[in-house]
Amino acid sequence: MTREKDDLELDIDLEENTGKDIVAEVWKFFSSMKLGLFLLLIISVASIAGTLMKPDPQTGELPYNLYGSYWYRGLLGLLCLNLLVCSLNRWKLITKAMGEPRIVVSENFLKKLKNYTLVKDKTDASTLEEVLKESLAAKGYRVFIEEKNDKTIIAADKGRFGVLGSFITHISFVIITLGTIYGNIGGFETYFNAAQGQVVDIISLPDVQNFSPEDNFQIRIDKAWQEYGANGQVSDYFSELTVMQNGQEVKSKKIEVNDPLVHNGVKFYQSSMGPVVEATMKYTDKEGKETSQVIAEGGAVNIPGTDLTVVFSRFNPDYDPNNPMQPRSNQPNNPAVLYELHRGQVMVDRNFTILEKDVKFEQGSISFGNLQQGYFTGLSVRKDPGVPIVWLGCGIMILGMLISLFWQHRKIWAIVTESKGLTTIEMGGITEKNKLGLENDFNAVVDSLKA
Amino acid sequence: MSNNEYLLFYTAVACYAGASILYLGYLLSRNSLLGDIATGVTIVGLIANTATLGLRMYIAGHAPFSNMYEYSTSFAWGIILIYLFAEFKYKYKVMGAFVVPVGLLLIASTDMLGISKETRPLMPDLQSNWLTAHVVVAIFAYGAYAFSFGLAIMYFIKDSLVKSRSRGILNEHLPSAELLDELSYRFIVFAFPLMSLVIITGAIWAEFAWGRYWSWDPKETWSLITWLVYSAYLHARLTYGWKGHKAAALAIIGFATVLFTYFGVNMVLPGLHSYA
Numbered sequence: 001m002t003r004e005k006d007d008l009e010l011d012i013d014l015e016e017n018t019g020k021d022i023v024a025e026v027w028k029f030f031s032s033m034k035l036g037l038f039l040l041l042i043i044s045v046a047s048i049a050g051t052l053m054k055p056d057p058q059t060g061e062l063p064y065n066l067y068g069s070y071w072y073r074g075l076l077g078l079l080c081l082n083l084l085v086c087s088l089n090r091w092k093l094i095t096k097a098m099g100e101p102r103i104v105v106s107e108n109f110l111k112k113l114k115n116y117t118l119v120k121d122k123t124d125a126s127t128l129e130e131v132l133k134e135s136l137a138a139k140g141y142r143v144f145i146e147e148k149n150d151k152t153i154i155a156a157d158k159g160r161f162g163v164l165g166s167f168i169t170h171i172s173f174v175i176i177t178l179g180t181i182y183g184n185i186g187g188f189e190t191y192f193n194a195a196q197g198q199v200v201d202i203i204s205l206p207d208v209q210n211f212s213p214e215d216n217f218q219i220r221i222d223k224a225w226q227e228y229g230a231n232g233q234v235s236d237y238f239s240e241l242t243v244m245q246n247g248q249e250v251k252s253k254k255i256e257v258n259d260p261l262v263h264n265g266v267k268f269y270q271s272s273m274g275p276v277v278e279a280t281m282k283y284t285d286k287e288g289k290e291t292s293q294v295i296a297e298g299g300a301v302n303i304p305g306t307d308l309t310v311v312f313s314r315f316n317p318d319y320d321p322n323n324p325m326q327p328r329s330n331q332p333n334n335p336a337v338l339y340e341l342h343r344g345q346v347m348v349d350r351n352f353t354i355l356e357k358d359v360k361f362e363q364g365s366i367s368f369g370n371l372q373q374g375y376f377t378g379l380s381v382r383k384d385p386g387v388p389i390v391w392l393g394c395g396i397m398i399l400g401m402l403i404s405l406f407w408q409h410r411k412i413w414a415i416v417t418e419s420k421g422l423t424t425i426e427m428g429g430i431t432e433k434n435k436l437g438l439e440n441d442f443n444a445v446v447d448s449l450k451a
Numbered sequence: 452m453s454n455n456e457y458l459l460f461y462t463a464v465a466c467y468a469g470a471s472i473l474y475l476g477y478l479l480s481r482n483s484l485l486g487d488i489a490t491g492v493t494i495v496g497l498i499a500n501t502a503t504l505g506l507r508m509y510i511a512g513h514a515p516f517s518n519m520y521e522y523s524t525s526f527a528w529g530i531i532l533i534y535l536f537a538e539f540k541y542k543y544k545v546m547g548a549f550v551v552p553v554g555l556l557l558i559a560s561t562d563m564l565g566i567s568k569e570t571r572p573l574m575p576d577l578q579s580n581w582l583t584a585h586v587v588v589a590i591f592a593y594g595a596y597a598f599s600f601g602l603a604i605m606y607f608i609k610d611s612l613v614k615s616r617s618r619g620i621l622n623e624h625l626p627s628a629e630l631l632d633e634l635s636y637r638f639i640v641f642a643f644p645l646m647s648l649v650i651i652t653g654a655i656w657a658e659f660a661w662g663r664y665w666s667w668d669p670k671e672t673w674s675l676i677t678w679l680v681y682s683a684y685l686h687a688r689l690t691y692g693w694k695g696h697k698a699a700a701l702a703i704i705g706f707a708t709v710l711f712t713y714f715g716v717n718m719v720l721p722g723l724h725s726y727a
């Protein structure tokens with residue numbers, strides 16, 4: 001009778017574990033769907049509250065980091081634990097459901113089912129059994145037959161693997177959660193602005209963690225620009241980046257919004273862009289040979305053939321020699337450049353120079369001119385080793401849902417008896433989901449008997 | 452917006468409005484001619500709706516997902532398409548009286564809320580195939596949710612009519628409460644994996660665009676809330692056999708969160724980046 005109860009009760013018996021000891025009690029607590037629904041509700045309400053908070057208009061920061069808080073994460077963790085315990089609890093039932101359906105059933109059991117029919121016919125029993133078998137098989141059912149006393153019982157089922165679906169879905173949720181946690185504890189997230197020509201050392205950026213010095217590299221900004229659509233609005237941002245490791249160029253990529261650069265597990269996203277002053281730096285060597293390079297405010301370039309680096313550290317549109325750091329106005333009345341000259345790690349010179357004026361040193365001279373507007377690029381930098389795990393979990397989740405929602409376990413039984421030239425068939429069908437689908441199958445089989 | 456676009460758009464609006472009234476008339480009179488005309492008008496509306504979107508795509512040079520107007524027109528399209536599909540499959544025209552008005556409300560929402568219909572270039576981070584996939588799947592998921600919502604409303608009406616033993620034509624004409632309940636559930640079952648796919652494609656897009664697959668942005672959070680509510684629906688139904696009133700109430704709450712995710716997040720919440 002308990003098997004019949006299982007079949008009737010949709011195989012769901014959550015409060016089955018009624019042990020007295022504490023372990024069983026805890027297990028029972030965590031396997032309860034009541035807890036599950038409660039958690040889904042509480043998490044929804046908390047999340048709603050989180051979206052109602054006003055971000056600070058200046059910084060965009062929220063007054064309270066709800067989603068990062070321990071109790072919110074704890075709730076998500078409890079949900080994971082809950083569904084994990086739930087799934088493990090049901091594993092026995094799942095394997096049972098995937099085996100053979102219960103074959104021997106009683107007429108009383110069939111009468112209790114929602115899909116129940118009694119058919120009487122003068123055709124002999126064995127012909128009708130054949131018809132039943134064929135029409136069930138045609139609908140994709142597995143058919144089992146058992147003779148018992150003077151009755152023939154036909155049991156059929158289809159879609160039995162559907163019961164795996166919810167199990168797979170639940171596991172996927174746990175996988176996604178684990179992937180997120182792994183990403184949080186094994187990665188980092190930071191951001192920098194850099195102008196054309198600048199070289200950025202990854203490990204020295206703020207907030208970089210979980211990043212081994214052997215993996216370290218530098219990013220050189222070769223170019224940054226934006227493109228405009230027909231109506232003059234920005235349509236896309238671009239940066240050309242080169243990865244440098246141990247002084248070697250490793251690879252280059254033109255990144256844009258939606259198309260990051262990845263190296264050693266670190267991703268660089270085009271995140272923002274802003275205007276910056278660019279100048280052409282002319283170098284004249286001792287022989288009088290000239291070379292020109294574009295250098296942006298904040299950027300640096302190497303002087304070819306020397307061990308010197310020039311840094312364009314600040315632009316001053318209206319230079320006042322008495323107060324060099326303070327522009328007199330925003331107008332380009334007396335534009336000047338604050339440059340630095342480095343030899344290796346050592347700064348050998350730092351001064352203001354007005355445009356087109358030569359700065360002399362032992363290897364030649366430099367001058368700045370041809371001011372124009374360029375762009376600095378803002379890049380988000382992120383290492384998240386959990387991402388592949390999260391994608392894997394997402395894929396499994398979709399798979400599990402498709403299985404559980406579209407692959408429904410349906411069972412149909414028929415008890416055939418013959419007496420005095422009259423064949424009696426009692427038929428019943430059951431499913432947990434898609435009652436209409438079962439009804440269609442059921443009616444089609446019944447109709448085939450009448451044909 | 453060009454004159455042709457206006458013409459097509461308002462043809463669709465007018466058809467959906469006309470069809471809503473015709474379906475209501477059919478529901479109350481049981482005149483099958485009215486029902487057939489209603490279906491015909493809905494089909495014309497869908498054609499005009501499709502043409503509106505097609506023309507917009509042609510003019511803008513990208514999928515019609517760059518502002519509220521385009522989204523609303525697309526979502527209305529999804530609801531009506533799913534409705535017509537269901538009408539042909541299940542042959543219950545009375546559902547039209549409850550579902551087509553939802554489509555009408557969506558497509559008319561731009562005028563009701565005074566939202567601009569102008570073509571807008573796509574912001575750089577919106578130019579992504581993942582985002583296109585995201586919205587296309589959302590159209591079908593939300594369409595199916597809208598349907599289950601319409602059916603849940605019908606369920607409440609039918610149920611109260613049955614309880615009061617109404618002998619009116621409405622009671623006779625509405626399908627049984629049990630069927631309405633089951634169909635409403637079927638649509639949620641159809642929509643739930645799609646909704647999950649909506650969240651996942653959104654996360655993939657965000658990973659490419661911002662470098663974070665999940666940033667607890669209000670839009671993301673609200674879609675998660677919607678997902679949790681429908682997940683509660685499925686579980687309560689499956690494990691506790693929640694049917695009828697409770698299920699219908701949850702289906703209505705679920706759709707309310709869908710609408711809030713769509714309208715509320717952009718217009719009510721104090722968020723930072725709300726991409727229409």
Ligand code: HEM
Nearest residue numbers: 031032033036079082083086166169401404405682685689
């Ligand atoms: C957000 C997290 C969850 C997701 C995404 C999820 C997903 C699913 C899905 C898709 C189904 C199949 C539904 C159907 O066939 O109609 C399902 C069934 C089920 N879930 Fe969950 N679930 C979650 C949380 C939970 C929790 C917390 C519990 C336990 C307390 C639980 C217990 C069950 C049970 C018992 C079933 C039905 C049994 C079966 O079909 O095998 N679920 N779940």
